[in-house]
Amino acid sequence: MARLTCFLALAFVIVFVGSSSAQLTTNFYEKSCPHLFPVVRDVVQSAIRKEARMGASLLRLHFHDCFVNGCDGSNLLDDTSSFKGEKSASPNFQSARGFEVIDQIKAAVERVCPGVVSCADILAVTARDSVVGLGGPTWDVKLGRRDARTANQAAANSSIPPASSSLSRLISSFQNQGLTIKDLVALYGGHSIGQARCTNFRAHIYNDSDINASFAKSLKANCPPKNGTGDNNLAPLDPQTPNKFDHIYFQGLVNKKAPLHSDQELTNGASTSSWIQKYSTNPSLFSSDFGTSMIKMGDIKPLTGSNGEIRKNCRRIN
Numbered sequence: 679m680a681r682l683t684c685f686l687a688l689a690f691v692i693v694f695v696g697s698s699s700a701q702l703t704t705n706f707y708e709k710s711c712p713h714l715f716p717v718v719r720d721v722v723q724s725a726i727r728k729e730a731r732m733g734a735s736l737l738r739l740h741f742h743d744c745f746v747n748g749c750d751g752s753n754l755l756d757d758t759s760s761f762k763g764e765k766s767a768s769p770n771f772q773s774a775r776g777f778e779v780i781d782q783i784k785a786a787v788e789r790v791c792p793g794v795v796s797c798a799d800i801l802a803v804t805a806r807d808s809v810v811g812l813g814g815p816t817w818d819v820k821l822g823r824r825d826a827r828t829a830n831q832a833a834a835n836s837s838i839p840p841a842s843s844s845l846s847r848l849i850s851s852f853q854n855q856g857l858t859i860k861d862l863v864a865l866y867g868g869h870s871i872g873q874a875r876c877t878n879f880r881a882h883i884y885n886d887s888d889i890n891a892s893f894a895k896s897l898k899a900n901c902p903p904k905n906g907t908g909d910n911n912l913a914p915l916d917p918q919t920p921n922k923f924d925h926i927y928f929q930g931l932v933n934k935k936a937p938l939h940s941d942q943e944l945t946n947g948a949s950t951s952s953w954i955q956k957y958s959t960n961p962s963l964f965s966s967d968f969g970t971s972m973i974k975m976g977d978i979k980p981l982t983g984s985n986g987e988i989r990k991n992c993r994r995i996n
């Protein structure tokens with residue numbers, strides 16, 4: 679009996695000390711900032727009403743935060759004299775957007791509970807509200823993250839895979855974050871909304887064979903073959919329902935109508951393509967798996983306790 683108790687105590691210590699994410703909770707701000715959720719939701723909704731794509735841009739900011747040294751708001755920091763921020767890292771440069779909306783949300787939250795809610799948590803709640811705002815599923819966001827006091831441009835360059843990635847690179851990049859193949863495919867459903875730039879899909883539409891020819895032709899009209907020409911011209915990641923968060927994106931993958939090489943790569947593996955098949959025909963399975971995997975992604979290496987800080991302005995450390 680004593681031995682069993684000792685074993686259970688040890689197991690408890692391993693589970694709760696071994697994983698810092700165990701400290702995140704859904705009711706973290708229940709007392710300290712009771713109006714957090716409606717305040718964030720209102721700003722997100724009005725931003726989406728102005729421009730539907732903003733919901734996509736805001737969702738992506740949470741992903742680009744979590745994959746670079748954990749969900750710690752590091753990608754929101756502007757450059758300083760002591761570090762180069764992540765905004766000019768290759769996956770973000772001329773691409774990441776929505777920082778002004780995050781500023782608006784942070785200002786609105788600071789008005790109701792100053793100095794309490796981290797920028798990293800604001801990104802997590804904003805990502806959920808963006809998905810909901812574009813017709814997608816909801817989930818209970820875990821909270822209690824604190825903000826980094828530095829950024830890491832080199833890690834942003836290396837941890838967020840580019841559009842040219844092979845399937846094995848995509849899988850290993852998610853595995854490095856503790857995410858499975860199922861998480862990879864479910865989270866890729868984030869590409870149900872938003873836009874990509876010609877520079878990121880040029881090689882795929884001109885040089886790859888695993889793309890529907892008439893679809894490639896339609897994209898070429900707005901993406902000239904020469905590098906450096908029309909680089910920022912846009913095409914929707916989900917050509918059928920670009921402003922609706924739904925499972926239709928996966929039908930595009932099945933039909934070889936994905937603008938990005940990296941997305942079409944997912945159909946080249948037995949286990950990734952079996953998840954794609956399931957999600958393309960089962961919207962409620964996709965919805966619930968997406969929420970589950972977003973919670974897992976949000977658990978990546980948060981700063982908690984006395985680590986980091988609660989930034990007053992998401993663009994700079996206090």
Ligand code: HEM
Nearest residue numbers: 734735738741773839840841865868872873874875878940
């Ligand atoms: C390894 C996986 C991923 C790769 C290689 C990837 C790559 C890309 C690329 C190349 C773009 C277009 C950027 C541009 O042309 O400016 C993009 C956009 C986007 N990504 Fe991903 N992505 C990945 C995973 C994710 C995940 C996990 C999410 C969210 C759950 C996500 C959400 C988005 C959204 C919403 C956009 C559109 C943003 C906008 O319109 O402003 N991506 N992604």
Ligand SMILES: *[C@@H]1O[C@H](CO)[C@@H](O)[C@H](O)[C@H]1NC(C)=O
Nearest residue numbers: 766767768771831832833835
């Ligand atoms: C990150 O990538 C960008 C764009 O390719 C490059 O200019 C920058 O020097 C890289 N930063 C680091 C720290 O490697």
Ligand SMILES: *[C@@H]1O[C@H](CO)[C@@H](O)[C@H](O)[C@H]1NC(C)=O
Nearest residue numbers: 880881882884885903904905
């Ligand atoms: C396509 O591949 C050829 C041969 O490798 C290369 O010269 C060309 O620049 C590529 N075009 C694009 C748009 O990537």
Ligand SMILES: *[C@@H]1O[C@H](CO)[C@@H](O)[C@H](O)[C@H]1NC(C)=O
Nearest residue numbers: 889890891892893933934935
């Ligand atoms: C490519 O897409 C077009 C237009 O949707 C469709 O008519 C055609 O059958 C597709 N081609 C292939 C090979 O599936």
Ligand SMILES: *[C@@H]1O[C@H](CO)[C@@H](O)[C@H](O)[C@H]1NC(C)=O
Nearest residue numbers: 842877880881903904905906
């Ligand atoms: C254009 O850029 C692509 C991707 O960066 C590269 O593979 C290709 O070789 C480049 N083509 C030329 C002509 O520079």
